[in-house]
Amino acid sequence: MLPRPPVYGCRNREFAVSGRHPAPSGHHDPRVDFPLVTRVLVKNLSALPDGPVTVSGWVDTVRDQKKVQFVILRDESGAVQIVNPALRELPEEAAEGDAARLATTEAISALSHGSFITVTGELKKDERVKLGGLEVKLATLDVVSAANPEAPIAADSSLDKRMDWRFLDLRQPKQALIFRIQTTFLHALRSYWVENDFVEIHTPKLMASASESRAELFEVEYFDGKAYLSQSPQFFKQMAQPAGFGKVFEVGPAFRADPSFTSRHATEFTSVDAEVSWIESHDDVMKLHEELMVAGFTAVKAKHGAEIQELFGIEIEVPAVPFPRIPLAEAKQIVADRGYVIPRADDDMDPEGERQIAAYVKETYGHDFVFLTDYASSIRPFYHMRREDDETITNSYDLIYNGTEISTGAQREHRIDVLVEQAKDKGLDPEELGFYLDFFRYGVPPHGGFGMGLARVLMLMLGESSIRETTYLFRGPTRLLP
Amino acid sequence: MLPRPPVYGCRNREFAVSGRHPAPSGHHDPRVDFPLVTRVLVKNLSALPDGPVTVSGWVDTVRDQKKVQFVILRDESGAVQIVNPALRELPEEAAEGDAARLATTEAISALSHGSFITVTGELKKDERVKLGGLEVKLATLDVVSAANPEAPIAADSSLDKRMDWRFLDLRQPKQALIFRIQTTFLHALRSYWVENDFVEIHTPKLMASASESRAELFEVEYFDGKAYLSQSPQFFKQMAQPAGFGKVFEVGPAFRADPSFTSRHATEFTSVDAEVSWIESHDDVMKLHEELMVAGFTAVKAKHGAEIQELFGIEIEVPAVPFPRIPLAEAKQIVADRGYVIPRADDDMDPEGERQIAAYVKETYGHDFVFLTDYASSIRPFYHMRREDDETITNSYDLIYNGTEISTGAQREHRIDVLVEQAKDKGLDPEELGFYLDFFRYGVPPHGGFGMGLARVLMLMLGESSIRETTYLFRGPTRLLP
Numbered sequence: 017m018l019p020r021p022p023v024y025g026c027r028n029r030e031f032a033v034s035g036r037h038p039a040p041s042g043h044h045d046p047r048v049d050f051p052l053v054t055r056v057l058v059k060n061l062s063a064l065p066d067g068p069v070t071v072s073g074w075v076d077t078v079r080d081q082k083k084v085q086f087v088i089l090r091d092e093s094g095a096v097q098i099v100n101p102a103l104r105e106l107p108e109e110a111a112e113g114d115a116a117r118l119a120t121t122e123a124i125s126a127l128s129h130g131s132f133i134t135v136t137g138e139l140k141k142d143e144r145v146k147l148g149g150l151e152v153k154l155a156t157l158d159v160v161s162a163a164n165p166e167a168p169i170a171a172d173s174s175l176d177k178r179m180d181w182r183f184l185d186l187r188q189p190k191q192a193l194i195f196r197i198q199t200t201f202l203h204a205l206r207s208y209w210v211e212n213d214f215v216e217i218h219t220p221k222l223m224a225s226a227s228e229s230r231a232e233l234f235e236v237e238y239f240d241g242k243a244y245l246s247q248s249p250q251f252f253k254q255m256a257q258p259a260g261f262g263k264v265f266e267v268g269p270a271f272r273a274d275p276s277f278t279s280r281h282a283t284e285f286t287s288v289d290a291e292v293s294w295i296e297s298h299d300d301v302m303k304l305h306e307e308l309m310v311a312g313f314t315a316v317k318a319k320h321g322a323e324i325q326e327l328f329g330i331e332i333e334v335p336a337v338p339f340p341r342i343p344l345a346e347a348k349q350i351v352a353d354r355g356y357v358i359p360r361a362d363d364d365m366d367p368e369g370e371r372q373i374a375a376y377v378k379e380t381y382g383h384d385f386v387f388l389t390d391y392a393s394s395i396r397p398f399y400h401m402r403r404e405d406d407e408t409i410t411n412s413y414d415l416i417y418n419g420t421e422i423s424t425g426a427q428r429e430h431r432i433d434v435l436v437e438q439a440k441d442k443g444l445d446p447e448e449l450g451f452y453l454d455f456f457r458y459g460v461p462p463h464g465g466f467g468m469g470l471a472r473v474l475m476l477m478l479g480e481s482s483i484r485e486t487t488y489l490f491r492g493p494t495r496l497l498p
Numbered sequence: 499m500l501p502r503p504p505v506y507g508c509r510n511r512e513f514a515v516s517g518r519h520p521a522p523s524g525h526h527d528p529r530v531d532f533p534l535v536t537r538v539l540v541k542n543l544s545a546l547p548d549g550p551v552t553v554s555g556w557v558d559t560v561r562d563q564k565k566v567q568f569v570i571l572r573d574e575s576g577a578v579q580i581v582n583p584a585l586r587e588l589p590e591e592a593a594e595g596d597a598a599r600l601a602t603t604e605a606i607s608a609l610s611h612g613s614f615i616t617v618t619g620e621l622k623k624d625e626r627v628k629l630g631g632l633e634v635k636l637a638t639l640d641v642v643s644a645a646n647p648e649a650p651i652a653a654d655s656s657l658d659k660r661m662d663w664r665f666l667d668l669r670q671p672k673q674a675l676i677f678r679i680q681t682t683f684l685h686a687l688r689s690y691w692v693e694n695d696f697v698e699i700h701t702p703k704l705m706a707s708a709s710e711s712r713a714e715l716f717e718v719e720y721f722d723g724k725a726y727l728s729q730s731p732q733f734f735k736q737m738a739q740p741a742g743f744g745k746v747f748e749v750g751p752a753f754r755a756d757p758s759f760t761s762r763h764a765t766e767f768t769s770v771d772a773e774v775s776w777i778e779s780h781d782d783v784m785k786l787h788e789e790l791m792v793a794g795f796t797a798v799k800a801k802h803g804a805e806i807q808e809l810f811g812i813e814i815e816v817p818a819v820p821f822p823r824i825p826l827a828e829a830k831q832i833v834a835d836r837g838y839v840i841p842r843a844d845d846d847m848d849p850e851g852e853r854q855i856a857a858y859v860k861e862t863y864g865h866d867f868v869f870l871t872d873y874a875s876s877i878r879p880f881y882h883m884r885r886e887d888d889e890t891i892t893n894s895y896d897l898i899y900n901g902t903e904i905s906t907g908a909q910r911e912h913r914i915d916v917l918v919e920q921a922k923d924k925g926l927d928p929e930e931l932g933f934y935l936d937f938f939r940y941g942v943p944p945h946g947g948f949g950m951g952l953a954r955v956l957m958l959m960l961g962e963s964s965i966r967e968t969t970y971l972f973r974g975p976t977r978l979l980p
Contacts, residue, residue, distance in 0.1 A: 072776050074742060091744065092695075092742055092744035128941075183741040183937055186738075187742045192697075198698060199692060200692075203689075203698075213539075215677050216677070216680060218751065218952075220970075221751050222765065222766050222978060223978065224978040224979050236719075236727065252970070255664070255971075255980065259668035260669045262573065262575075263574075268750060268751065275721065283704065454980070456643075458645040458666055459610075459614045461643065462642060488699050489702045491702050491704050496704060496705065498933040498936070
């Protein structure tokens with residue numbers, strides 16, 4: 017029997033959550049928050065009996081009345097009212113503790129908005145208190161980190177200004193909720209993938225050449241040469257197919273040197289990707305895709321439905337499967353019949369066309385999603401498989417959600433000779449694509465997949481007007497800070 | 499009641515896994531693999547009754563005997579023997595189907611290694627068959643994608659050569675297993691985080707300045723200016739603390755323009771990061787860290803323990819908590835007492851020192867992990883908090899696993915005045931760090947976290963000699979392809 021290992025430098029206190037491995041099922045003592053023993057999350061207060069508690073968070077508001085002071089303390093889980101009977105001056109015959117009470121009163125009066133504090137006190141349920149029916153009567157106050165009193169933004173500051181001070185902007189419960197929703201959504205997708213034997217891959221973001229269009233490519237100084245930032249994991253998630261991985265997924269950054277300033281574009285975005293072997297057509301990809309969306313929306317509704325209703329005024333709906341599927345030519349006819357002429361020379365939809373077809377689908381089928389299928393080869397990348405009976409059409413789709421495109425999916429061309437022809441057809445140099453084309457020379461199963469913009473899904477789910485709101489730190493042509 | 503939405507272009511067949519949302523619990527009909535109805539994964543064959551099956555995969559080996567042909571077909575789940583009675587020439591009085599049998603025989607004779615095929619046939623359990631005690635008697639063969647007969651690598655090719663043809667290298671069951679282990683490991687970590695209310699963030703990889711050292715920074719042409727690739731999510735995971743997120747995690751790429759060619763370094767790697775508010779010291783971070791490792795190793799052992807034993811000859815051990823913790827000064831004394839003098843002028847350990855202390859810990863406590871704590875301020879970044887009683891020491895640690903560093907963690911300095919001094923002390927320009935320093939001016943809780951190299955964990959877990967083996971596509975100073 018070996019001796020117990022040394023645990024140098026440990027503080028002499030019980031670590032409440034230790035010994036809970038493997039990963040606990042989410043139930044733990046509400047009096048503690050990981051990793052601290054002493055801090056209680058605000059959302060857990062209502063489950064506690066009246067008595068001593070410690071809460072930590074930031075100062076949301078102070079009401080400094082003559083006889084009593086109120087502080088609304090907020091943490092990542094909610095807000096609670098702290099109450100303190102003020103002692104404004106020392107009585108002539110001061111009792112023990114009066115000096116401390118005076119100091120606390122003055123400290124509260126001096127509290128700046130946003131300062132981080134720890135409060136110990138007595139939890140008391142009181143249904144007259146609007147905020148959660150409880151309050152904490154303050155015993156001690158520790159101002160852990162005082163905020164500059166001049167806040168640089170307010171709730172009604174411009175979007176750009178709020179982006180400048182994103183870390184303060186994110187303190188708003190509505191903004192913070194977006195990222196909790198994102199966490200839940202992605203975990204549902206990943207759980208689906210893992211349960212269905214998908215393999216997670218991390219494709220390189222440094223590449224020797226473009227994966228999509230040379231026009232939107234960022235160039236990197238790479239020692240004595242050049243590298244390029246990956247515009248999508250396309251080539252490398254396809255590589256997993258001849259590698260025999262079968263089914264793969266990745267959630268990671270993608271980069272586009274796109275100078276546009278729309279509410280839907282960014283130079284860096286989180287791409288949600290899947291690619292699967294042995295499909296028979298893009299229809300299999302759509303089936304995977306809609307099942308994933310259902311898994312994600314089901315989890316979000318279950319965990320955050322009430323909060324989303326409260327803060328965004330939106331009722332999350334789990335979409336029914338199958339999602340409607342409409343070939344693009346038919347969609348354009350439907351849009352034209354509604355009186356909208358798409359002002360484009362190519363065969364693509366435009367954003368207003370997407371809104372129109374989405375409105376039609378909503379009116380006709382009550383559905384928020386629609387797969388537009390059968391896009392023209394002329395507007396799709398060379399690696400999309402073309403239809404056997406009509407090579408002007410690809411085995412591809414866009415997924416439209418609430419009127420905006422969130423994803424493109426397709427069956428890929430896996431026949432090397434056809435693929436080379438299609439690359440040439442697009443004016444690409446097979447030489448430069450050599451490493452990619454090699455993937456198809458040593459056996460490769462038929463395959464397909466999709467890439468989806470995470471921030472767009474969240475923007476449309478929550479009725480936000482820009483992906484800037486649903487991106488942790490937006491990057492655009494003129495924004496690299498913070 | 500709205501009409502059912504149109505499902506244009508669907509093939510007229512049942513989609514077996516449709517309607518399984520929300521994410522199913524992992525049990526599904528073994529006769530089908532997602533998303534195809536017809537394909538059976540090899541690992542599921544043994545659960546099926548004898549009878550007709552369809553399998554798809556690539557050709558592992560062909561034994562083309564005169565009277566009978568054997569093909570070992572491999573897919574992502576395993577390998578199965580296909581058997582075909584050969585018909586070498588048409589009999590004079592050919593029966594119906596003989597022409598097809600002859601064609602099949604010739605097709606098998608011509609099969610190149612690595613070609614992707616679909617086989618239908620009769621599954622038959624036969625315990626004399628070494629490979630899984632079953633075989634499939636071939637009825638039809640579809641060569642979906644023929645491989646070039648000249649394979650560019652063999653199992654014993656050099657590592658560099660194998661990297662050139664990574665998609666073929668990854669077909670080896672051992673290599674493929676690494677990424678299934680990675681999937682399981684990460685899902686266990688993420689499940690732990692989600693169950694403990696962590697928020698997932700995606701920090702930008704395009705930055706306006708360095709986050710770690712200017713020496714190892716990749717520069718990007720960014721429209722009319724410059725951007726830099728993120729060396730770690732450090733600044734932005736810290737940003738989540740004044741933002742009030744409480745606890746965050748990220749698994750994403752990090753970039754280092756490091757010209758070294760060791761087995762432990764890459765220019766792009768997957769970093770596993772967590773950062774939590776309201777810690778009391780780096781000890782809380784270590785507690786989080788060791789619980790995560792336990793969650794990850796527990797899941798890997800449960801799901802892949804037998805396969806790892808078989809393919810790597812390694813018994814996965816779930817580490818006991820707490821992991822040993824040894825202050826660096828003491829560790830150096832222990833190493834010196836073992837007769838190894840660390841040949842470094844600074845206060846750091848070197849790789850051999852790490853191996854020595856790990857050997858000591860293994861011999862003394864039977865543990866594969868050790869936290870080395872209390873690193874000198876001189877060798878730690880400016881944002882590490884220094885000890886209150888001795889500012890030459892930081893509240894930080896390295897986690898050593900099987901003799902190699904896999905992670906650095908620390909409590910961060912959150913007091914703006916101290917932080918500015920520490921930055922200056924390191925020769926940094928507070929001006930350039932302005933956006934980061936702002937995070938600390940409007941209130942911030944005490945916090946800390948760690949960053950961990952995923953490929954290193956896998957390398958050390960599986961006894962591999964290089965992170966090139968445990969990275970999907972390695973990137974180094976002279977490697978950007980494939």
